[in-house]
Amino acid sequence: MSGVNAFRGPWTIAVYTWREGLRKKTLIGFLILSLLVIFGSNFMGSFLNQSTVGSEELDVNLKLVKDICVSTISIFGVLITIFISAAAVPNETENKVIYSILSKPISRLQYLLGKFIGIQFIVIINLALMGLLFFMALWFQQGTLPTLLLWSILLTYFEFLIVSAFTFAISCAATSSVLPTIGGFFIYLTGNLTEYLNDVKIRSGESEEFLDVIIGQTASVLSSILPNLQNFSLKQDILNLQLNDPPSDMQFTRLLIYGVTYAVSGFIIAVWVFRRREL
């Protein structure tokens, strides 16, 4: 790695990945759909009969907007994250663009770094757009600036960061984007189910049978190694909490570090897989 170029190369790749990603029809489709839902959630309240609209009725409306928007951002956000993370590298190997790029003075590590950062740009831009509309919807509904929403969206991003990194790692071993896309959904699903491994651990420990003990120990090891995306469920609860809630304040910074740590391990796996890959 030559000093000056070490980060400029990845940066250039990131910028072009971003530019290309924003042109993808699926992504734009998801984004438009999600924006429509978020926008539409504002009018869901009109199903509530107008004659009882008082201050409290408006609160139900507010809750409706909050719940629908958080779910929408989660669903479409994770779709966008998985699709873009799964496709970025395989697309370039498939259409051979990667040959002309890796023949430039760019190491594979730099290439992956650039691609990964570019993916994050796209995810962030999408989240920001959805979040902005959500933010405005809440602002109009409740009249005060919904500051906790910003934290909620930040947490959502760090959850996506983990999903993105591991999907990216799979995509670095794949020749097309189909497998990593499925893998991405699998990761999201397992990540959300990690918590139940604890359950398995506890329940399998109840009998002393050999197989049960083995299963329990496996579950125990897996549950401590695999990322637990349910930890990020704070993103939803935080919207209904008061501003200074000691437990959530304490979890918040840890969650950010948690997201980054697992993203780094996902990226290391990606580098490991891609380092000696034959193109």
Add this chain to the structure above:
Amino acid sequence: MKKMPNITLGILLVITLALGSFIGNNLQHLRESEAFYRWLYSAGTNARLFESTSASNQYDDANLYKAFGAVAADQLQNVDWDKVEGLAGPDAFASFGTTPLAELTPEQQVTILTDIPEMDALLWDIARGPGQAENRTSFLDGARESRLEFAKGIKYADAQAGGVNVFNLFFGFRQVAATLLWIKVDTLWHQGNDHAMNPLMKTCVVLDPQFVDAYLLGAWHLAFNVTAKMPATPQPSLVWNEDWQACVGEKETLYYVAADFLKDGIRNNPRNYKLYFDLGYGIYSLKLSDYPNAIRYLEEAVRKPHERWVPRMLYNSYEANDDYAKAIQGWEGYMARFPEDAQSVIDTAPRSIKRNRARHYTQLADDAYNAAQAATDPATEQAKSEEANTYLAQATQIWEEMGDDPVALAQLKKFEAQGMARNGDYMLAITKLDLARWDYPADAFFIEASDLIIDYKILAGMPLSISEKKAQLRNAGGEGCRGKPEPESA
């Protein structure tokens, strides 16, 4: 990196995974502690407010909370109370008077932990600390085995019991479903389908126990809208209800159902002042005229972060409960705390203070007058009469100062009538009161005046009207109803 890339990458991976797993374990501990913390809040609130009234049950909450309290009482001995932030505030410790925290008994200190938000940080430290590790474990086991009632409203704890149920948790569909169901409740209400509403409302809050508006609106529908056109149940039809310790008919049942709904809401959202307020003011004060309970919940509400109108209703309830000193103290504190609330500071608060003072003097005058009546030796009678007249004069002066305030005018008319009655002019007194009760229509005064009229008619030996006879019967019948157990002493 250059020499042994595989080993380097492998080591890096192991390091990051180890770090991730470390933070993950830490997070899991925090989330378990958070669930425990929220459960403590619910269980503590329940123990403080409802334990005597809730039909005790198969759940373990109370025992576990006691176990927590036993450990926490010791832990609290090491707390430097001066360093706990934000503990000031006139209403903060109403439950224990003005005693400094450090001088409370350990049990009282434990109670306060889940009472005021200023203690949140301390409660959180205790909940996640090693001292409570054992109770935390029993809490998680209890939640897993569905032995804890209040754990059901806490997402993390509830998930422990549920096994694998993806859609319960994914994307927050549960909350969305609850809100959409609420739209159905709203439709049913507008169709007048009251009976279908109730189970659906319950479903809403099972899906989303933090759906505060569902509790509020649901209770409001039950206690106000549904009952609006129902006649009050005639006394002979009232039946004793063991759970509520009250005589209820169809209409009254709805009040108590609404109150129970709000209590469920409070257990699941112990820090939301709106629930306490609606329970205290909406149900106990407005509907059941049970002022001691109203005061109890309104005092809870003001200890949580609240809107300005919450304490105002608390002071009004003090007044209704004849607790004038507390009302005056409250209003004075209010003026100092919210100088920006111009309407209240200039008008409402001073007027309320005067009203309370006048009522206070009236009460003293009545007591002295009754004492004079009961006195056996003339000297005491004389002294008490003079004392009564002095108080009455002070009260009259305050009422007069208040100008055209309808309450003041009504009270002055009442004083005049009472004076006439004392002089034996019952006819004049009755006429005066009869005019006044229609001139200054307020529920409380109407009842007050009507009761006086009945008294004077009896004293004057005049016949009572049908409705007056009914009222007399009702008053004489007291609180009794079918199935009510006889008092022990009888």
Add this chain to the structure above:
Amino acid sequence: MSVVIKAEGLSKIYESAMGGQDVHALTDLNLEVQSGEILAYLGPNGSGKTTTIKMLLGLIFPTSGSIEILGSKNPTSPAIKKEIGYLPEGAYYPDFLKGEEILKYYGQLYGLSGKDLKMRIDKVIDQVGMQHARKRLLRGYSKGMRQRIGLAQALISDPKILILDEPTTGLDPIARKEIRDIILNLREEGKTLMISSHELLEVELISDRISILFEGVQQTMGTITELLNERELSIEIKAVSDDVLKALAEKGLKAEDQVGERINLRANPSLTTYDAMEICKASNVTIIGVAPRRETLEELFVRVVGGALEAKRS
């Protein structure tokens, strides 16, 4: 002249996953490219040309053997890659970009920026004759234009070495001519070029040296003059019976092909013109014409590859 690219004992074996036959994509290749020359790297499809090039560029990794580029044993180091321009075969470029944006992107990957980059872009666009289309989106480009922009991106850093994989495949004759001219100009500028191709006619016109690859094995390597048989005699005769042809062949005159009543004979290189004539006369055949001719690259190719094929069969 110095050696710019040197491969020694280069082999690539793709191991089959399920215990099947391993694929020997390249076996024991020794290759040298001298500075300033055009090396044509020839072979039928699937003979290992692209495999070799990918190994030179570090896209895949040799099973054994070594590669040295510009004296460095580590061809994937940025300093070396900076000196290599590569035109991949049938490459695709991000088609949401304009011609000059692609060049900007690739230029930035070389660490170029600002004025330098702008100058380089102008220069290479000029070199490949794409001024008219530089501001057009790539998706509107014809195949020839794409190939030219591909050439331009390979040239963007002004590299010493150019590796072109099938630069003229699939292009029409005019486009081929243009690409050929560009390549010749580049040689004039002193670049070293390695061109892989199976379009023999193209290569014969421009290359200095050739290397022929078949089934992963280098069959021959050398300059054109070294490799092509100069002394060759082609004799056209009137059709005769098979017996006569057989007799002729035994004496060194092989029948090549028959067109109507005419048969082309090729004389064994050891025979002089006079000897050949004598044989014809002795066999009593009618000579229509005699022509000395140089062997074409195509013929060499068929000879070499055909030989290898026969050797393999036997």
